[in-house]
Every structure is written in C-alpha cells, then in structure tokens.
Amino acid sequence: xxxxxxxxxxxxxxxxxxxxxxxxxxxxxxxxxxxxxxxxxxxxxxxxxxxxxxxxxxxxxxxxxxxxxxxxxxxxxxxxxxxxxxxxxxxxxxxxxxxxxxxxxxxxxxx
Amino acid sequence: xxxxxxxxxxxxxxxxxxxxxxxxxxxxxxxxxxxxxxxxxxxxxxxxxxxxxxxxxxxxxxxxxxxxxxxxxxxxxxxxxxxxxxxxxxxxxxxxxxxxxxxxxxxxxxxxxxxx
Numbered sequence: 015x016x017x018x019x020x021x022x023x024x025x026x027x028x029x030x031x032x033x034x035x036x037x038x039x040x041x042x043x044x045x046x047x048x049x050x051x052x053x054x055x056x057x058x059x060x061x062x063x064x065x066x067x068x069x070x071x072x073x074x075x076x077x078x079x080x081x082x083x084x085x086x087x088x089x090x091x092x093x094x095x096x097x098x099x100x101x102x103x104x105x106x107x108x109x110x111x112x113x114x115x116x117x118x119x120x121x122x123x124x125x
Numbered sequence: 126x127x128x129x130x131x132x133x134x135x136x137x138x139x140x141x142x143x144x145x146x147x148x149x150x151x152x153x154x155x156x157x158x159x160x161x162x163x164x165x166x167x168x169x170x171x172x173x174x175x176x177x178x179x180x181x182x183x184x185x186x187x188x189x190x191x192x193x194x195x196x197x198x199x200x201x202x203x204x205x206x207x208x209x210x211x212x213x214x215x216x217x218x219x220x221x222x223x224x225x226x227x228x229x230x231x232x233x234x235x236x237x238x239x240x241x
Contacts, residue, residue: 046227057216057232058168065227102168104230111156111226112181117167 016041018105020116027123033090035119037103040084045108047079047086052100052118062088093123129233131217137239143205146236148217149198155222158230159192159202162214174200207240214238 017040027033035049046065050058064070064077064086076089086105090097100120104113130149138144150157159171172182177194185192189208194200204211214237218230 048229057234059232060229063227063229106226109226111175111220111222111228112158112170112173113230114170115160115168 016044016105016107016114018103018114018116020101020103020119022117022119024120024122027093027121029093029095029123029125031093031123033093033097033121033123035088035090035101035103035121036085037087037105037116038085039103039105039114041105041107042081042084043107044081044084044105046106046113047077048104048106048113049075049077049086049088050102050104050115052102054099058102090121093121095123095125097121098123129217129219129231131215131233131236133236134234135237135239137241138207140208140240141206142240143203144207144211144238144240146202146215146217146238148200148202148233150200150217150219151221151231152198153221154219154231156220157194157200158218158220159200160216160218162216162235168216171202204238207238209240212239 049062052058062077064079070077074091078087100118102118103116132147158173171184174194192202214235216235217233220228220230
C-alpha cells in the first residue's frame with residue numbers, strides 16, 4: 015500500500031522565519047512529487063512540483079527531494095501570516111497520473 | 126477556462142436521502158478524480174476516470190456510493206442512502222494526459238456535505 019506521511023502539526027513559526035515541512039513516502043517507484051497549499055475552507059492548489067533529486071527554488075519556496083531516503087520537503091523563507099494554511103504532499107508512482115496525498119501539515123505564521 | 130466546477134457548494138440532507146454531487150472538469154483533461162476529505166483520513170481517492178471510463182473504484186467505501194461520467198464534460202457522484210458518516214468535503218479534480226505523468230491535478234471548490 016502506498017503511503018505518504020506528514021506530521022499533522024500545527025507547525026508554528028514567527029513571521030520572517032523559515033518554515034520547514036517534511037513528507038516521507040513508502041513507494042520506491044514514486045517519480046513525481048507535489049506540494050499543495052490549502053487554505054481553510056478552500057480547495058488545494060499547487061505551489062511546487064519536483065521530479066529530480068536535489069533542490070528546486072521558486073521565489074520564497076524551495077522543494078527538496080531525496081529519493082534514496084524517500085523524503086521530500088518544502089522550505090518557506092521569510093514566512094508571512096498569509097502562508098498560514100495546510101500543506102499537502104502528493105506523490106505519483108512512475109507512469110501513473112494518480113496522486114496519493116498525505117494528510118497535510120498545518121502551518122501557522124504568527125506576527 | 127473557468128477551472129473545475131462543482132455543484133452544489135454545500136449540501137445538507139437527512140439520513141437516508143439520496144445525494145448527487147456534480148462536477149465539470151477542465152476542457153481537454155483526460156483524467157477525472159473524486160476525492161473525499163475528512164479531518165480523520167485526509168484526502169482519500171474514491172474513484173477515477175480516464176476518457177470517461179471508470180478505471181479504479183477501489184476507494185469507494187460502500188455500494189451506497191456510485192459514480193458516472195456520461196461524457197467528457199460531466200461527472201456525478203451519488204450516495205444512496207446517505208448516512209451521517211458520509212459527512213465530508215468531496216472534491217473533484219482533473220488532469221490532462223501528457224508526454225510524462227508530471228501533470229498537476231486541478232481541484233474544484235468542493236462540496237461540503239452534511240448528513241443529519
């Protein structure tokens with residue numbers, strides 16, 4: 015059974031700090047990795063995707079992938095209160111269009 | 126494109142009643158997914174379609190749940206009879222076929238179902 019694990023949190027960080035969100039997955043055949051942000055009462059929206067080992071940066075967001083250790087992380091630099099949301103990790107097996115989601119980590123950025 | 130459109134946004138119904146949730150995927154997307162989200166279990170895949178054909182419904186919790194996709198622009202998820210434990214947010218999502226599977230899933234706004 016494919017599993018995607020995330021710490022449910024909440025993770026509380028002060029404004030301006032770096033927030034670090036982690037995700038582990040069980041299926042070694044996983045090839046595509048996604049981070050979605052979900053505000054309360056809203057639908058998930060994609061913020062980052064990563065497919066190769068290493069780091070991928072997009073503005074204040076950096077996704078990190080380590081396939082050998084089967085984890086993917088998301089760093090949010092200069093955290094803002096507007097970043098307060100639940101962050102969902104999603105993983106796709108190679109050749110599959112079906113994302114499997116973790117339960118999400120709640121992030122709270124306090125002023 | 127307006128994105129994935131779901132209706133209704135909210136549904137309150139009495140136990141035992143039939144509930145029908147509707148979804149219009151993004152035009153041109155080949156895959157359609159129905160997810161259910163609860164605090165306890167997170168986002169669970171119920172069923173997905175490829176080119177209007179149901180491929181995997183192993184996530185459908187019981188025979189009370191059924192889904193159809195009569196054409197490329199419309200899908201329904203039906204619960205009959207509904208029970209209080211079906212209360213959740215139901216999301217429809219779609220994604221296009223691509224040369225790789227590195228495609229993003231686009232979500233509708235969800236239907237918040239409350240069964241009393």
